Amino acid sequence: MKIDDQTRKEILAHARQSEPQESCGFVISIADGLYYFPCNNVADDPVNYFEISPDEFIQAEGLGRIVALVHSHPDSEHALGLPYLSTADRECQLRTGLDFWLVVSGEIRCFRAIPPLLGRKFENNKQDCRNILLDCYALSGIELPDHSTYEFNWFESANLYEEGLIRCGFEKLPFDETPQLGDVVLIKVGADVANHAGVYLGEQMMIHHSESRLSARVPYDGFWLNATHSIWRHSQWQKLHFTAILNDLQINRSSLK
Numbered sequence: 001m002k003i004d005d006q007t008r009k010e011i012l013a014h015a016r017q018s019e020p021q022e023s024c025g026f027v028i029s030i031a032d033g034l035y036y037f038p039c040n041n042v043a044d045d046p047v048n049y050f051e052i053s054p055d056e057f058i059q060a061e062g063l064g065r066i067v068a069l070v071h072s073h074p075d076s077e078h079a080l081g082l083p084y085l086s087t088a089d090r091e092c093q094l095r096t097g098l099d100f101w102l103v104v105s106g107e108i109r110c111f112r113a114i115p116p117l118l119g120r121k122f123e124n125n126k127q128d129c130r131n132i133l134l135d136c137y138a139l140s141g142i143e144l145p146d147h148s149t150y151e152f153n154w155f156e157s158a159n160l161y162e163e164g165l166i167r168c169g170f171e172k173l174p175f176d177e178t179p180q181l182g183d184v185v186l187i188k189v190g191a192d193v194a195n196h197a198g199v200y201l202g203e204q205m206m207i208h209h210s211e212s213r214l215s216a217r218v219p220y221d222g223f224w225l226n227a228t229h230s231i232w233r234h235s236q237w238q239k240l241h242f243t244a245i246l247n248d249l250q251i252n253r254s255s256l257k
Helices: 005-018 054-063 087-096 129-140 160-167 222-226 243-256
Strands: 024-030 033-039 065-072 099-104 107-111 170-172 184-187 196-202 205-208 216-219 228-234
Touching: 005 024, 005 033, 005 065, 005 099, 005 107, 024 054, 033 054, 065 087, 087 099, 087 243, 129 196, 129 205, 129 243, 160 170, 160 184, 184 205, 196 243, 216 222, 222 228
Parallel strands: 065 099
Antiparallel strands: 024 033, 024 065, 099 107, 170 228, 184 196, 184 228, 196 205, 205 216
């Protein structure tokens, strides 16, 4: 969503006024546009966390449709503010189902609400291997420009994965280069072209979503390693924040205990 100048100024001003504490509030859609509703941070440790009171949440809901929940990660004397959603942030996003707008280093980063990465039911064009890839990168700080739809058997007449990765700024790695966290693994299963994908998580693990199965974190060995077509890395790899993927997976693991 495009942020208008007035809303942007109000959000950034509130974040500056709140330092060294985290600011928080809501962006609300009303009749004449967007409205920023600043809230008080009532967390026990407002320098490192944020919490909005139920009363202010209800008040915001009464003003219009909540578009996003906003909070900040202020810079401190010891470190720069995290430019991605922390585990606590991601837990809150999953509970509320809201887009999160994060203020960090004088900028607003938008993170759309996506379902947990693990345990998704397969649905072509909605929850499939491509969507796992897109959502992993959205959590890591970049929305890949791919909104296409396709028939499930596209690989019988096209080479969409390689074409799409090139279009979205990825480069194929040399065959002997070791994959790194966040790299895309293209896999060829019963086809002449790459027709499946996963995201490498490090330590010989990847996340992917196979047809008729739940999305899963699996060892990158055996069948998947042998069926690997190629490994791809985004041109902005060094600027992305793949720890956000691991944060989401940690929440999933905790919920299963």
